[in-house]
Amino acid sequence: MTSLDTFFTADEFQQLLFFCAFKVNSNQRIKTPEPAILKPKALWTGKQVISAMLNHLLLGRAPLTMDGTTQVPAIMWGRDTMEVRHSGEVSLERH
Numbered sequence: 001m002t003s004l005d006t007f008f009t010a011d012e013f014q015q016l017l018f019f020c021a022f023k024v025n026s027n028q029r030i031k032t033p034e035p036a037i038l039k040p041k042a043l044w045t046g047k048q049v050i051s052a053m054l055n056h057l058l059l060g061r062a063p064l065t066m067d068g069t070t071q072v073p074a075i076m077w078g079r080d081t082m083e084v085r086h087s088g089e090v091s092l093e094r095h
Contacts, residue, residue, distance in 0.1 A: 001046035007037065013044040013052075021056045030056050 008016065017030050033052060035042040 002050065003046065006046045007043035008046070008049065010035075010042055010044075013049060016049050017052055017056070020053050024057050028056070028059055 021030060033048050036045045036048060037043040
C-alpha cells in the first residue's frame with residue numbers, strides 16, 4: 001500500500017477510508033488531503049491513505065507516539081524508511 005508506485009483514485013481512496021473508519025468518530029467528517037497527483041487524473045498515495053486514517057482515528061485523542069527498539073538490524077530496512085510525524089502525516093525518507 002505504501003510502495004512508491006501505488007496510487008489510488010478518489011473512489012478507491014474514499015472506500016479505504018470509509019472501511020477503516022466508519023465506526024470511529026462517526027459524527028466527524030473524514031478530512032481528505034489534496035491529491036498527490038492532479039493531472040491527468042487526481043490520485044492519492046498509500047501514505048496519504050494512512051495519514052488520513054490516523055488523523056481521523058485519533059481525533060480528540062493524544063497524538064500517536066512510539067519509542068522502542070527492534071531486533072531487525074538497520075541494514076535490513078534498506079534506504080527508505082517511513083516516519084509518522086506529530087502532525088499525523090506519514091512521510092518517506094531516503095538515506
